[in-house]
Amino acid sequence: MAHFPSSPPEDCADSPGMIQGQRPDGTLDLDASMETLQRYNDLWFTDGSIILRAENTLFRVHMSQLSRRSGFFRDMFSLPQPCADLASDTDFLEGCPVLRLHDAAEDLINLLKAIYDGPTFGNHDRNDFRLVSGVMRLATKYLIDSLRKRALAHLSIPWPSTLKGWDAREDIARAYEAERTAHRGHRYPSPIDVINLAREVDAPELLPAAFYDLSRYHCSQIFEPGPDEPLSGSTELSLADTRRLALGKEVSQHAVTALIQGMGQGAPQGSPRHASSSTTLRQRPRGSGQICVSAAACRKDFLELVELATQHYLFDRERGCADPLYVAEELGQLKSAEFSECKACAKSLEMWAARERERMWKLIPSWFRLENTGGS
Ligand SMILES: [Zn+2]
Numbered sequence: 570m571a572h573f574p575s576s577p578p579e580d581c582a583d584s585p586g587m588i589q590g591q592r593p594d595g596t597l598d599l600d601a602s603m604e605t606l607q608r609y610n611d612l613w614f615t616d617g618s619i620i621l622r623a624e625n626t627l628f629r630v631h632m633s634q635l636s637r638r639s640g641f642f643r644d645m646f647s648l649p650q651p652c653a654d655l656a657s658d659t660d661f662l663e664g665c666p667v668l669r670l671h672d673a674a675e676d677l678i679n680l681l682k683a684i685y686d687g688p689t690f691g692n693h694d695r696n697d698f699r700l701v702s703g704v705m706r707l708a709t710k711y712l713i714d715s716l717r718k719r720a721l722a723h724l725s726i727p728w729p730s731t732l733k734g735w736d737a738r739e740d741i742a743r744a745y746e747a748e749r750t751a752h753r754g755h756r757y758p759s760p761i762d763v764i765n766l767a768r769e770v771d772a773p774e775l776l777p778a779a780f781y782d783l784s785r786y787h788c789s790q791i792f793e794p795g796p797d798e799p800l801s802g803s804t805e806l807s808l809a810d811t812r813r814l815a816l817g818k819e820v821s822q823h824a825v826t827a828l829i830q831g832m833g834q835g836a837p838q839g840s841p842r843h844a845s846s847s848t849t850l851r852q853r854p855r856g857s858g859q860i861c862v863s864a865a866a867c868r869k870d871f872l873e874l875v876e877l878a879t880q881h882y883l884f885d886r887e888r889g890c891a892d893p894l895y896v897a898e899e900l901g902q903l904k905s906a907e908f909s910e911c912k913a914c915a916k917s918l919e920m921w922a923a924r925e926r927e928r929m930w931k932l933i934p935s936w937f938r939l940e941n942t943g944g945s
Pocket residue numbers: 837860861862863864867911912913914915
């Protein structure tokens with residue numbers, strides 16, 4: 570760990586001569602430098618004890634506050650400060666040492682606001698992601714555990730590790746799509762950006778949902794998005810993650826086919842129990858709803874559904890084609906009470922779909938080769 574403030578934490582050689590008001594001895598001439606450097610008034614405390622600089626923005630804050638929250642700053646500020654050397658390589662403004670940080674000013678604004686005011690995260694849209702990801706990055710870098718936890722919990726709502734959480738985020742995306750007639754993908758940040766953030770801050774728990782979401786797009790939407798498409802302007806996937814995406818996307822598409830085949834095989838034969846052909850209505854346990862009235866009719870009905878689903882999902886190539894969780898949900902509703910004569914079959918299909926969805930959800934990390942580590 571570098572001594573503070575006798576030397577900055579990182580090499581500053583990347584921006585020689587950027588500070589216009591810098592004197593030959595390394596201190597700052599405030600009046601002259603203020604032409605390029607800007608105070609951030611909301612985070613400029615007159616009794617602050619240190620000035621942080623990110624890009625050309627300055628923040629006057631308190632070493633005590635930073636130390637209280639951040640293991641990184643605590644260590645840095647607690648080191649002995651060799652006073653004799655101070656003036657030689659430390660900038661001063663208004664009597665405070667200036668610490669140059671190699672972070673985006675926007676990220677630092679969001680971090681400092683979260684430290685002073687408490688985090689105020691939003692509704693998981695794209696603007697919110699810019700804010701939260703900045704906090705996440707810097708809370709990780711500067712060892713601010715409590716903030717990192719809060720930010721990660723917030724990110725885990727749209728990028729959840731449970732199927733229940735996934736369904737809730739999908740309900741919101743569908744409502745958004747219906748209200749705005751915009752692609753639902755605009756409701757949340759690009760999953761590519763989420764994957765890259767998860768890599769950067771070591772948060773593998775965000776990866777399965779982000780990879781699954783990404784896999785639902787066509788390759789052209791992922792790699793050559795049009796200007797108004799949801800993935801336009803995303804960061805770049807690493808080569809290793811592009812490979813994971815390709816492998817997982819293939820499995821996911823096979824899963825749709827397997828679902829439809831599975832639905833056909835699950836057609837009435839024993840589950841639910843079917844009345845034999847001689848069973849009359851009178852023999853049917855009253856109110857149980859567990860037995861088909863007519864096995865033959867139910868079976869025919871099922872085969873028609875399979876045919877319908879095959880047409881719809883495998884040949885139409887509509888949105889559902891690469892979203893087996895969605896396909897399973899829809900298949901499960903195909904015989905819902907209003908469409909089906911037989912409540913037993915409707916119930917049976919619904920339960921089959923729910924089981925399939927749980928099963929697939931658990932497999933998603935393996936589809937995208939994310940087991941063990943979230944691996945890099
Ligand atoms: Zn039935």
